[in-house]
Amino acid sequence: MSTDVISARESEVLALLGEHLSNAEISERLFISVRTVESHVSALLRKLALPDRRALSRRAAESARAERSCPAPVLPESLTAFVGRVRERAELAAALGSRRLVTAVGPGGVGKTRLALAVARQAAEAGDFADGVWFVDLAPVVDAQRVGAAVAAAVGVGEQPGLGVDEAVLAALADRGALLVLDNCEQIRDGVAPFVERLLVACPGVRVLATSRARMMVPFEWVFPVPPLSWDGGGESEAVALFVERAAAVGPVPDPSVFDEISAVCERLGGMALAIELAAARWPTLGPDGLAAGLGDQLGILAGGPRAEDRHRSVRAALDWSHDLLEPRDRALLRRVSVFVLPFTAGAAASVAAFAPLDPVAVTDGLGRLAEQSLLTATPSATGTRYHALETIRQYGTERLADAGELADVRSRHLDWCLAGATALADGDGTDRRERFDAVAEDLRSALAWAVDRPEHRADAHRLALSLAGLAFTGNLLGEAQQRFEQAAALAGAAAGAAALREAAGVAGCRRLGDDMFRLHLAAAEVARGAGDTVAAGRDLAAAATVAYRFSSEFALVPTVDEVTGVLTAARELSGDGDPAGEAAVALAEAAVLADAFGAVQGAADNTAERTVRYAERAVALARAAGDPVGESAALDALSGARTWSGDSFGAADAARRRIGLLASVSHGPAATHELMDALAMAAGTALGVGNLAQAREWSVQLADQPLFAEVRHHATSWLLVTDAFAGDADAVLTGGEKFLDAWQRSGRQRSFSLGPAAASVAMIHGLRGDHEARAAWLAIVGQAGTASEHHHGYGAVFDAMVLLHHGDAEAALERLAPEPERVWKWISWIWLHWYMALRAEASVLAGHPAAGERVEAGLRLVADNPVAGVQLQRARALLEGDVPRQLATAAAFDASGCHYQAARTLLLAGNGHAAAGTAALAALGLAPGAR
Incomplete structure (x- = not known):
């Protein structure tokens, strides 16, 4: 190759050659003459010592590919070394090269997660997946309908207007070449299986590596049974190597002279990775004799039952053995904190577990001991140490809670803790609210799922559903916010139920789901009418009629004219005289209907346009008299539209501008937020229409923010x-x-x-x-x-x-x-x-x-x-x-x-x-x- 330096302009020409553009196209793209392009091509051939233009194009394309780098894998960092599994890693890696879905199956504690992470990290380092490698821990997910939400959170996909979270994920991954690791699929297999099947169909470049205790029965699935670690071969065996490595992390390195005894312990534990790690954690204090004595007859006595596999019984034996080595108070603490889905603080544990025989001090001390014995992990953070139990241990603790007769009591305490936490989150400032919400969200969902099925906790479930709805809304989880408001309505009395449905309609508006807005306003009217509040029912019906015309472009199936006319007629009958809010709501619906009708038949007589403007102005005046800024903004929207049809673009822009000022001081709940989003868009558009570019840009920026x-x-x-x-x-x-x-x-x-x-x-x-x-x-x-x-x-x-x-x-x-x-x-x-x-x-x-x-x-x-x-x-x-x-x-x-x-x-x-x-x-x- 020539030592001559390639100029910046020559680099630009070379890059465009890599896109296979002609000299004329390159000339047009770079605003230079064709003759200049030819000169640069000749110089490149000389400097790069290449024979012809085709070789130049190949060189440019190869350089572009070399400069691309795969995104950094989104995988959790392992705090300990991965030991062994050479054959399994090779087989899984080969399977991922030719299969769309690979499921690593095996009993809890066998090491499925660590194996999957090792294979995923290896694939990421090799650059096998150009668009990334993501890890999704499904252990905290208790609702099968939230599998897509968990994947969205891991991949970084937010909710999209008009789309459910599942559809948003599929759209985001549709053209990606990526690996998705789904961990702990077993507890929500009914939710994972249909999601994965849709994912495989919609996203041809995505491959899935799943871990589960049972196969998912999904088309294209290739099942890889994860075997126990081998214990034959003394110090050369995988099981012994794992035991020694973990034991050395908490004490002196075991001497090779005891490797045979360690091998015997590993054999009795069935080669299960979790059991081996728990045993290794006890090595410095118990030694080989103590471990042998601790295991004793428990492998047989505490088996999982005649239908359970040997490996499953081995995991349970290890847990039972570790549990029985605890002091009675620590046993109580372990089972009580098993209700926490996400990492928790000592204060949270005290709220739930500090009752006889435990007090808050005993809880704090006990957490430290459980962490030392590898039954909890402890992670320091800026807000204090947080503790977390592996999913296997959580399930084990829940069984122990039931055996001790404490399940209902501890669950109730957990529910109370969730209610208090949700209230504190709602009342606090918003600086780190989303982060604090994420730290407790799955616990709130878990508590709610438990409470909804218990009549004695119905009122608490309603409160928690409302709180979760509000927190989800402020956290921009709009799909869940709407779901929780509707759930709260189902759990509430009539008046509260209608209010929750109105909030759900506001969220649906933010999601651009016109059909849901219409449905929810009708449902609120029905609930209000059932409670005897006919005036409120009339307002809800008027709101439904308004939505059908005002947001008709956001409907999948727009209601018929006869249907909406019937709704509006019923609204007039129920609203009655003397209710300013009801009169304003009906006036707005009439203005929206008339404006839409005039727009549909544009070209009608001028007096029709003038009549539309008069109706809208009346709606604005009534909403102002009712003291309803959100309703007044909606009426101004109708006025803006009416003035548009009358040819008064400046008047339309003025009405749209007034909406921004009205909403500036309104508390932004779902309905007000939806109104503000619409107001900013309409104000920006109408300002643009009359040439006020500075104001249009100002409101466009506010909308984007x-x-x-x-x-x-x-x-x-x-x-x-x-x-x-x-x-x-x-x-x-x-x-x-x-x-x-x-x-x-x-x-x-x-x-x-x-x-x-x-x-x-x-x-x-x-x-x-x-x-x-x-x-x-x-x-x-x-x-x-x-x-x-x-x-x-x-x-x-x-x-x-x-x-x-x-x-x-x-x-x-x-x-x-x-x-x-x-x-x-x-x-x-x-x-x-x-x-x-x-x-x-x-x-x-x-x-x-x-x-x-x-x-x-x-x-x-x-x-x-x-x-x-x-x-x-x-x-x-x-x-x-x-x-x-x-x-x-x-x-x-x-x-x-x-x-x-x-x-x-x-x-x-x-x-x-x-x-x-x-x-x-x-x-x-x-x-x-x-x-x-």
Whole structure:
């Protein structure tokens, strides 16, 4: 190879050669001439000593592959060395190379988890799975329906609007080449098996390594029985090697002279890894004689029964033996703390276990002794030492609780502890609430699952379900929040049940599940009516009718007109006179119904639009009189929509803006949070529609920063992308576009009224950059994220026209905007009307259309106060009249409004000595030179 240094530009050319681009394509991508590209290719052939262009492409592709690195495996760190299992590791690794699902089966304590981790770590280090290796511990999961949630937490997938957590995981892993290790599947096998089967079908690049006490009976499963450790061979055996290594960790290294005795102990323990480790922990204090005496007859006496396998009896024997070596008080403590699912503190243990014969001091002392004897693990942390029992020991302790007659008492104490902890979490500040919630969440769920089946604890179960719902909501676990609110409703009395259902409806709104919102409001009405509260039932029915129209785009199956009309009629009958909240709710429903009906038949007489506005204004006034800011915001939304249909874009933006101020001081429960999310999106969109780019961006950023949007960046950043695109900020759009695309793909490729314009804005920026291949790719995404009619007649026409005008094809732009605004009113009235009018007039001027002057003047009458579209029309008038000074004056106005793209384009259109400055300004924005 030549020693000549490859320049930065040559490196760029080489990378594009690796993508198999032609010289012309590379020229277009890098904004250099084809001749310059040819020069760089020749230099690369010489410097790299390669024979031809094909060899250059191969070299570039190989370099790109070499630079890619597999994500770091998400595996728990082992605190002790992994011993032996050479044959098993090799067989499991080979199986994972050819099988989609491999299940390592065996009794508890045989070492399945450690073996699976060793194989997974080996695969990660070898780079066998390009997209990562993840470990999911299912031991804490007590609800079979939460298998997907556990996987989501391990993989880092958040809940997605309109998707259950299982679907979100499948969408996230659909195109991944990854290994998923599912540990401790046995206790929720009924939940794991269907999830894994769906995973294998939906995610062809994912492989699963599971550990379980029994096979899952899933198609494609390959079962690998994990055998006990071999004890033959003295010091050379795996079992003895494990025993010696663990014994040396707590005391002197056993002398080789006693290896035969250790081998005998390992044989009596059946070669079970857990039993061997427990025995090894006693080696420094008991020695070989003490161990032999401790085992005694217990291997046979404390067997698991005639149907149990020998290895299963060996694990139980080891646990029984360790248990019987404890002092009576430590035995009581071990069984009582077995109710904790997650690591717990000494204070938590005292709350549950400190009753006769134990007091708090005895609990604290006993925890230390149990940790010393390997029956608990102790982990220091900033909040104090936390203790945790292996799942096998927890199950063993639960059996002992039942044998001692303490199960109900300890479970009740655990429930009380969970209730107190949930209350403290809800009342505390939010600085580390999610972390503190995660530390107790599975215990709360476990306590709730136990309490719901016991009538004497029904009230406690209702309280805990409500608390868990609220905590899940603030922790952005929206699917669980809705589930728990509905569970609380089922456990509550009528009045409390209706309130919980309303909260569930609010969460469903945040999840963009219109069907659930409608169902839950109807259910709340039914429960309220059953409790004799007909006024509240009327409000709930009105809310259901409002949802059916206001959020119709979020329904999988929109209710029929007759169904919603019947609901609204019932709401009127039940609300009655004298209830301000009820009157406001019904007025809002009527305004929503009327606005939707007018929108569906746009083109009706003007008095229909005026009537729609009057209904919405009445709803706003009634909600304000009722002292309901959330209801007033919803009514303002109806007013914004009504003003849109009447052609009053500025009035629509003003109504949307007022919603933000109303909600600023409202406590953000589910309903208020849903309202705020909608308000920010509508305010951003309508501000954009009247050319207020700074305000549109401010609200778009606030929307993107909403915690509930943390894992759904495609919704969070949709209006931000559109706003930045109109401003001409190419770098922001391209960077945000990649994040948008990744989040959208992970979400399952949803459709939404805001996602189509977002994708189209990225396509437009690529078009303004001259990257037509990338633009085509993004237009394909538009077709999947939005709807065809909206793109064809609405935002698509606007964005396409901007690209066509940029490249000097005024006739094609005019053709794209050919329909009169009245013909496409339904698709352009909300946000795109002013942009459509301004672009249509400009295209008419540049194409020499005979009606150009009329279109400019008509546009100015409509959008004169729009700081971008209005100025664009002033520029069009100056172009029509050949008034260059007036053209140039608009450039400063564009810059002042934040629309730097149009400011640069103004200089280009002015021509002569200004064109070069316009080209430079476009280049500074990251855009290609436009055509005059």
